[in-house]
Structure formats: structure tokens, C-alpha cells
Amino acid sequence: MPVQRPAAATPDVVCFDPQDTKGTSAPAVAATPAVDKVGVLLLNLGGPERLSDVKPFLYNLFADPDIIRLPQTVKFLQPLLATIISTLRAPKSAEGYKAIGGGSPLRKITDEQAEALAAALRAKGQAADVYVGMRYWHPYTEEALEDIKRDGVTRLVILPLYPQFSISTSGSSLRLLESLFRSDAALKSLRHTVIPSWYQRRGYVCAMVDLMVQELAKFRDRENVEIFFSAHGVPKSYVEEAGDPYKEEMEECVRLIMEELRARGHANSYTLAYQSRVGPAEWLKPYTDESIRQLGARGVKSMLAVPISFVSEHIETLEEIDMEYRELAEESGIRNWGRVPALNTNDAFIGDLADAVLEALPYVGCLAGPTDSLVPMGDLEMLLQAYDRERRTLPSPVEFWEWGWTKSAETWNGRIAMIAIIVILLLEGVSGQSILKNLIWAE
Incomplete structure (x- = not known):
């Protein structure tokens, strides 16, 4: 039985001249240039390759305003906060990376995916160079764009390696790209299109189900196995206040996968939960750890974990799921x-x-919508403008300040105290005097 996908409307295509950001309606796509060189840019998060990379990687992560959002009046504190948080989190994060071999395998796997994609395109009759651009570690997106310019690419397909679109993953990478395109004359004229999400594609759905069926076959009581989808979480406010489509796309993705699994004769029950939350704000629920405890309390004895938002092995699959959540399940x-x-x-x-x-290639230089994706495919600037019109300003996961005995006040009092202590310790290190001791014992 085939996967039932949402009915896709015929795309309304708006093509544009790279020098004309308003775009013009057109019944067909713009003509391909005489000298045509196709490129594909794969976008991913990145990860520290050695233990010494952990702290600078975390700094890059927390310095991203799409990860920690501060009010405009205190944005100047972002580098300081990123320094503090990365310093405090680095030792624990390093333990996790040490447990999986001393570094993230994400770059190696993404490079292999790029090579495999280039080979698959050649086999289908399309020559293309495939580039890798990481958001927070090497090879950075900026490095990939320099290679793209050097190689003379004339048509570029931008493909985030996140099946579902989220402000904090694909959105962050695309906003960085938009900024880089605007500031570089050579990139301004580069004809391109973005595939913002692809969770609903039949090939992806069937590939996921193929792997699930293989793993189910290893259980003796396969019909009683709980299918446990664990997705990366995002702050609840991103979805409810900013219109992030991530939750809706994730639920639709799980529905399509379960329909295909059932069509193959497996009627297992399933759970969708969210992992990897950070900080005091409420994130999407149910949380993975709480769901595992609840399933155990209900008497579930067999579980198959499915990392649904990840297409590459990395710390969240190899350490968080395979070690932490497996131990919790037991x-x-x-x-x-x-x-x-x-x-x-x-x-x-x-x-x-x-x-x-x-x-996607016929839509290079165009905005295509409506389609069966919640975010339209198209040129970076036009895509983000269309998306931004449909949502309100992204809120901060933690309100900057509220007077009284509130969560916000407690959070920021703690952060201010932490900053003060770190500043004092730095001053002690520079001066050689015990400033903290003098403050405590001052008469």
C-alpha cells in the first residue's frame, strides 16, 4: 500500500532576476544559462572532531541568536553569555564525546553523504558538485561558499540535512546564508533554490520503514514492541508563539512512517517524544526521559527507539539515546x-x-508554492520573507526580566550572580589577590 501524502497543489511559480528581489510572475521557470554548472550545498549542524574542539564548538552554538535569543537592548551580552555557558558545559559535553570515541563522527558521515549524493546524481544523468556547509564547526558554511564561488557554480540547490524544518536548525543555517549572499556581490547573482524540508518524501519514508522492519525482526515478541520515536526538541514558545512548523511536520512525518509500517503488516503502538532540552524554559512535550519512565510503569517490556529527526549518527544518537536512554529504559x-x-x-x-x-532544479531562481511542505521552496530571500509574513517575532526562551519572585527573576538573578563570580575569579587570576576572600571577610 503506498504512502498517503498530502495532496500537493500545482506550484504557483514566481521567478526573479537576481538583481530584482521583488520577483515577477511567470508561467515557466527562467532559462538556464549557456554555461551551466550545478552545485548542491548540504547544510548540517557540525560537531567537534576532537575533545579540544568541544569548548569552541559550544561557544559557536550558544553565540547563535537563534539558539539563545536576547532582547535587543542586551544583545551585546551574547558573546559573554556564550563564553560562560560553553565554559561551564564543556567538561560534561567532553565526557559524552569521550564516550563515543573522542569526537563527533558527523563531519565524516556528512562528507560520505555528499560523495554518495554526487554519485547518485551522476547515475541519474546529472553532473553536480556537492558541498558541505556546517553551522557551528568546520567546514563552516562560509568555507563551502568560497569553494562554490571558486568552482564557478551557476545553479545551486541548498539542501538542509534536517527532514523537518525548524527555526533553530534549518532556519538558523538559512538566515546565515541569506546574510552571506547579501554581503557578497558574486553570491548575489548566483541562481539558487532551497529545499526547506523533505520529511514527506516517499523515498525517505520507505527508507526509514525498511530499517525499522529490519530491527523489529530481532525481537521475539515483535508485535508487542513499542515504537519509540525520539526527536530533537525545541522551545514550546517557538511553536506556539512564533509559528515554527517543526511540531506539525514532525507529527505528520511520524504519521506517514506508521502508515507505511502498518501497510507492511506491523500494527505496533508508538510514542513520539522530544529529547535534548536545555535551560529552564518549557520545551515540546512529552520529554523523552519522562515518556520512557511512563512506558516502563505501564508494563512495556520491549522498545525500539527511532531517532526521527537525525539522518546521521552523532552524539545525540550514540551517547544520549544508546547510553543514557537505554540505561533509563532498563x-x-x-x-x-x-x-x-x-x-x-x-x-x-x-x-x-x-x-x-x-x-528542485527547474525552480532555481523561483519561489514555488503552495506545495505539500509548510515552508515554500525557493530563493533564500523570497523564502524567508514569505515565511516571516506567516509568523510573529521569535520570542526568547526566557523572558529577560520580571520583578518579584518569578522564574524569570530567579533565572536572571542566578545568571548575574554567575557572571559576577566569574569576573571576580578572572580578576583574582590577573591580580594574584583573593578579592572574593576580602569581600567575604571585610569588616
Whole structure:
């Protein structure tokens, strides 16, 4: 039985001249230039390759205003906060990376995905160079764009390696790209299109189900196995106040996967939960750790974990799911545990990405909508303008200040105190005098 996808309307295509950002309606796409060189830019998060990379990687992460959003009046504190948070979190994060071999495998896997995608495109008759641009570590997006300019790419398909769109993942990478395109004359004239999300593609859905069926076969009581989808979380306010489509796309993605799984004869029950929350703000629920405890309390004995928002193995699959959540499951009474591997360079998955690129090429330089995605495919600036019109300003996960005994006040009192202590310790290190001791024992 085929996967039931939402009915896609015929795309309304608006094409544009790179020098004319308003765009003009057109019944067909713009003509391909005489000298045509196709490029594909894969976007991903990045990860520290050595333990010594952990702290600077975390600094880059927390210095991103789409990760920690401060009010305009105190944005100058972002580098300081990023320094403090990365310094405090680095030791624990380093322990996690040490547990999976001393660094993230994400760059290696993403490079392999790029090579496999280029080969799949060649096999389908389309020559293309595939580039990797990481948001927070090497090779940075800026490095990838320099390679794209050097190679003379004339048509570029931008493909975030996140199946579902979110402000904090794809959105952050696309906003960085938009800024870089605006500030570089060579990039301003580069014809391009973005595939913002692709969770609903049949090839992706079937590749996921193929792996799930393989893992289910390893259980003796496969019909009683709880399918446990664990997705990366985002702050609840991003969805409810800013219109982030992530939750809706995630739920639709899980629905499509379960429809295909059931069509293959597996009627297992399932749970969708969210992992990797940070800070005091409320994130999307249910949380992964709480859901595992609840399932154990209900008597679930067999569980198959499915990392649904990740297409590459990295710390959140190898350490957080495989170690932390597996241990929690066993403590909660779950005796039989399995985990679906990330897609990595799965042939069906890579082949479907190649098809997605080929389908996007006719829309280079255009905004295509409506489609079966909640975020339209198209040029960076036009895409983000269209998306921004549909949502309000992204709120900060923590309100900057409220007087009284409130969560906000407690949070910021703690942060101010932490900053003060760090400043004092730095001064002590420079001066060689015990300033903190003098303050405590001053008469």
C-alpha cells in the first residue's frame, strides 16, 4: 500500500532576476544559462572532531541568536553569555564525546553523504558538485561558499540535512546564508533554490520503514514492541508563539512512517517524544526521559527507539539515546531494547535526496508554492520573507526580566550572580589577590 501524502497543489511559480528581489510572475521557470554548472550545498549542524574542539564548538552554538535569543537592548551580552555557558558545559559535553570515541563522527558521515549524493546524481544523468556547509564547526558554511564561488557554480540547490524544518536548525543555517549572499556581490547573482524540508518524501519514508522492519525482526515478541520515536526538541514558545512548523511536520512525518509500517503488516503502538532540552524554559512535550519512565510503569517490556529527526549518527544518537536512554529504559523495567540506525548513506535515502535535487532544479531562481511542505521552496530571500509574513517575532526562551519572585527573576538573578563570580575569579587570576576572600571577610 503506498504512502498517503498530502495532496500537493500545482506550484504557483514566481521567478526573479537576481538583481530584482521583488520577483515577477511567470508561467515557466527562467532559462538556464549557456554555461551551466550545478552545485548542491548540504547544510548540517557540525560537531567537534576532537575533545579540544568541544569548548569552541559550544561557544559557536550558544553565540547563535537563534539558539539563545536576547532582547535587543542586551544583545551585546551574547558573546559573554556564550563564553560562560560553553565554559561551564564543556567538561560534561567532553565526557559524552569521550564516550563515543573522542569526537563527533558527523563531519565524516556528512562528507560520505555528499560523495554518495554526487554519485547518485551522476547515475541519474546529472553532473553536480556537492558541498558541505556546517553551522557551528568546520567546514563552516562560509568555507563551502568560497569553494562554490571558486568552482564557478551557476545553479545551486541548498539542501538542509534536517527532514523537518525548524527555526533553530534549518532556519538558523538559512538566515546565515541569506546574510552571506547579501554581503557578497558574486553570491548575489548566483541562481539558487532551497529545499526547506523533505520529511514527506516517499523515498525517505520507505527508507526509514525498511530499517525499522529490519530491527523489529530481532525481537521475539515483535508485535508487542513499542515504537519509540525520539526527536530533537525545541522551545514550546517557538511553536506556539512564533509559528515554527517543526511540531506539525514532525507529527505528520511520524504519521506517514506508521502508515507505511502498518501497510507492511506491523500494527505496533508508538510514542513520539522530544529529547535534548536545555535551560529552564518549557520545551515540546512529552520529554523523552519522562515518556520512557511512563512506558516502563505501564508494563512495556520491549522498545525500539527511532531517532526521527537525525539522518546521521552523532552524539545525540550514540551517547544520549544508546547510553543514557537505554540505561533509563532498563531502570524503568524495559527488558528488550533496540535502536534503528541513522540513515547515513542508505542507498534508498541517498537516491531519494538525488530525486529531490533533480525535482528542485527547474525552480532555481523561483519561489514555488503552495506545495505539500509548510515552508515554500525557493530563493533564500523570497523564502524567508514569505515565511516571516506567516509568523510573529521569535520570542526568547526566557523572558529577560520580571520583578518579584518569578522564574524569570530567579533565572536572571542566578545568571548575574554567575557572571559576577566569574569576573571576580578572572580578576583574582590577573591580580594574584583573593578579592572574593576580602569581600567575604571585610569588616
